[in-house]
Amino acid sequence: LEQAGVPRSTIHVSGLCTRTHPDIFHSYRAAGPDAGRMAAVIRANR
Secondary structure (H helix, E strand, C coil): CHHHCCCHHHCCCCCCCCCCCCCCCCCHHHHHHHCCCCCCCCCCCC
16 A cells, blocks of 8 residues: 555454454354455545
8 A cells, every 4th residue: 555655554453363253254164155344435535
C-alpha cells in the first residue's frame, strides 16, 4: 500500500485472524467450501 502512495498513517492492520474469530468473520480455512463470503470495496480519492 505504501508503495502505491497510501500514507502509512492511514493504514491499519487489525491483527485479527478470520480462522480464530469465526464469530465475526467467515473463514474458508475453518469451515471449508460451505463458509460464508466476505467482500470489500476500496476507493482512492485522488
